[in-house]
Amino acid sequence: xxxxxxxxxxxxxxxxxxxxxxxxxxxxxxxxxxxxxxxxxxxxxxxxxxxxxxxxxxxxxxxxxxxxxxxxxxxxxxxxxxxxxxxxxxxxxxxxxxxxxxxxxxxxxxxxxxxxxxxxxxxxxxxxxxxxxxxxxxxxxxxxxxxxxxxxxxxxxxxxxxxxxxxxxxxxxxxxxxxxxxxxxxxxxxxxxxxxxxxxxxxxxxxxxxxxxxxxxxxxxxxxxxxxxxxxxxxxxxxxxxxxxxxxxxxxxxxxxxxxxxxxxxxxxxxxxxxxxxxxxxxxxxxxxxxxxxxxxxxxxxxxxxxxxxxxxxxxxxxxxxxxxxxxxxxxxxxxxxxxxxxxxxxxxxxxxxxxxxxxxxxxxxxxxxxxxxxxxxxxxxxxxxxxxxxxxxxxxxxxxxxxxxxxxxxx
Amino acid sequence: xxxxxxxxxxxxxxxxxxxxxxxxxxxxxxxxxxxxxxxxxxxxxxxxxxxxxxxxxxxxxxxxxxxxxxxxxxxxxxxxxxxxxxxxxxxxxxxxxxxxxxxxxxxxxxxxxxxxxxxxxxxxxxxxxxxxxxxxxxxxxx
Numbered sequence: 146x147x148x149x150x151x152x153x154x155x156x157x158x159x160x161x162x163x164x165x166x167x168x169x170x171x172x173x174x175x176x177x178x179x180x181x182x183x184x185x186x187x188x189x190x191x192x193x194x195x196x197x198x199x200x201x202x203x204x205x206x207x208x209x210x211x212x213x214x215x216x217x218x219x220x221x222x223x224x225x226x227x228x229x230x231x232x233x234x235x236x237x238x239x240x241x242x243x244x245x246x247x248x249x250x251x252x253x254x255x256x257x258x259x260x261x262x263x264x265x266x267x268x269x270x271x272x273x274x275x276x277x278x279x280x281x282x283x284x285x286x287x288x289x290x291x292x293x294x295x296x297x298x299x300x301x302x303x304x305x306x307x308x309x310x311x312x313x314x315x316x317x318x319x320x321x322x323x324x325x326x327x328x329x330x331x332x333x334x335x336x337x338x339x340x341x342x343x344x345x346x347x348x349x350x351x352x353x354x355x356x357x358x359x360x361x362x363x364x365x366x367x368x369x370x371x372x373x374x375x376x377x378x379x380x381x382x383x384x385x386x387x388x389x390x391x392x393x394x395x396x397x398x399x400x401x402x403x404x405x406x407x408x409x410x411x412x413x414x415x416x417x418x419x420x421x422x423x424x425x426x427x428x429x430x431x432x433x434x435x436x437x438x439x440x441x442x443x444x445x446x447x448x449x450x451x452x453x454x455x456x457x458x459x460x461x462x463x464x465x466x467x468x469x470x471x472x473x474x475x476x477x478x479x480x481x482x483x484x485x486x487x488x489x490x491x492x493x494x495x496x497x498x499x500x501x502x503x504x505x506x507x508x509x510x511x512x513x514x515x516x517x518x519x520x521x522x523x524x525x526x527x528x529x530x531x532x533x534x535x536x537x538x539x540x541x542x543x544x545x546x547x548x549x550x551x552x553x554x555x556x557x
Numbered sequence: 558x559x560x561x562x563x564x565x566x567x568x569x570x571x572x573x574x575x576x577x578x579x580x581x582x583x584x585x586x587x588x589x590x591x592x593x594x595x596x597x598x599x600x601x602x603x604x605x606x607x608x609x610x611x612x613x614x615x616x617x618x619x620x621x622x623x624x625x626x627x628x629x630x631x632x633x634x635x636x637x638x639x640x641x642x643x644x645x646x647x648x649x650x651x652x653x654x655x656x657x658x659x660x661x662x663x664x665x666x667x668x669x670x671x672x673x674x675x676x677x678x679x680x681x682x683x684x685x686x687x688x689x690x691x692x693x694x695x696x697x698x699x
Contacts, residue, residue, distance in 0.1 A: 493620035494620045
């Protein structure tokens with residue numbers, strides 16, 4: 146049973162009450178960023194009003210308060226993804242920075258010539274470019290797992306691409322374009338057998354489903370706050386302690402040191418070794434508040450509500466013969482992201498015209514050009530849901546699509 | 558923003574007609590233009606006769622606005638000299654940037670004048686100027 150009441154929850158989100166171009170806002174671009182509830186906005190406000198100081202530095206009250214807030218956020222993230230130890234949680238700017246940190250620190254240190262790095266063809270550019278850099282620098286080989294017709298990676302493909310030459314497998318848990326939930330349990334299991342570590346990009350999955358990094362036995366797990374009700378400029382890197390300990394620092398500077406001499410330095414222990422310079426404390430406060438909000442309504446409930454919404458949307462879209470769904474058309478192992486194309490109409494026209502009806506979606510290549518090429522489409526339109534979306538929002542999308550066709554002279 | 562201002566009859570006609578969408582035989586210039594964030598991707602082909610643009614066409618994919626803008630530009634530059642074409646590019650870009658607003662100055666853009674309103678739709682400006690930037694690039698490299 147759907148235990149969520151999206152109409153009630155929507156009331157917590159001031160921006161969702163706004164109208165766009167004279168229409169009620171229907172926000173379906175949650176894969177790009179989610180909106181913030183008043184609780185998160187106020188938590189950040191209160192921090193700035195009452196507790197702002199530079200953490201870890203001063204003995205004065207405000208510095209201590211800021212340090213406490215920062216540490217509470219770390220604790221909250223640790224519990225949220227069930228990490229073993231708070232030292233395994235590193236705060237970054239976003240998922241992209243987390244992935245770059247792993248590539249430049251772990252990758253450059255432990256990947257050798259002719260080693261193999263395996264990605265999925267559906268990866269976001271942020272999980273491709275850092276590995277191209279490592280591969281070029283170290284003479285390693287970049288390989289891709291391809292998708293079947295339904296947008297999924299088969300067990301056979303996993304076994305084809307991951308071999309005993311593989312040093313790193315890096316894959317998004319949920320594709321930001323297709324909504325496919327990849328079989329990361331099987332991938333982690335098999336990669337470990339082959340002696341490879343696995344990095345999971347949880348940017349699209351963490352906001353929508355329960356994550357347990359210990360249960361997954363994943364080596365690194367990364368995500369961003371702004372796709373789960375939190376602020377931008379706030380990202381998370383989880384890494385197994387024994388891996389993080391052996392990695393060289395990423396950025397150099399204040400707060401990540403132990404002793405600094407004229408010609409050399411020793412580094413702070415985890416997690417500070419990877420957190421150079423003043424950190425985004427208000428971002429951390431916002432993330433903690435977002436986690437509280439999500440826990441309060443329940444990740445399982447969110448996942449279930451979005452499943453119903455995705456089913457409803459897919460049913461409606463599949464009845465329109467000019468719509469082509471890219472990715473899984475069934476509900477098995479997929480999340481609330483639906484990419485589609487409309488015959489003879491470019492996605493940018495779709496997004497612009499929908500916008501004039503108040504419906505916000507994303508159009509373009511979604512930072513996944515290799516996937517677009519693989520699917521043989523120049524771009525797609527993408528609707529992505531969150532728990533505050535309703536069936537009425539989906540109805541607005543469908544009505545909007547019919548209007549798009551009308552504007553471009555294709556009847557309705 | 559009123560969609561009527563952008564998705565005009567004229568833009569729709571150019572988008573659908575495709576009369577300038579083909580490959581030329583042995584073009585003197587073949588210039589690729591690309592909007593990385595949208596997936597608009599066109600190749601402009603030009604046949605020269607001295608400094609006269611004897612024929613022009615394009616191939617590629619893109620939204621209605623970029624396709625129509627490209628087609629309008631090709632209609633406009635056929636039979637013009639390189640210098641005249643460059644001047645038209647500057648006028649078009651000036652119009653989009655709202656630097657040239659005088660109707661009399663804009664008249665020489667003919668059909669492409671209807672794209673004036675695109676400046677009210679910031680997200681789509683780059684679709685409208687793609688072909689023109691591509692032409693400028695092509696002609697200034699001669």
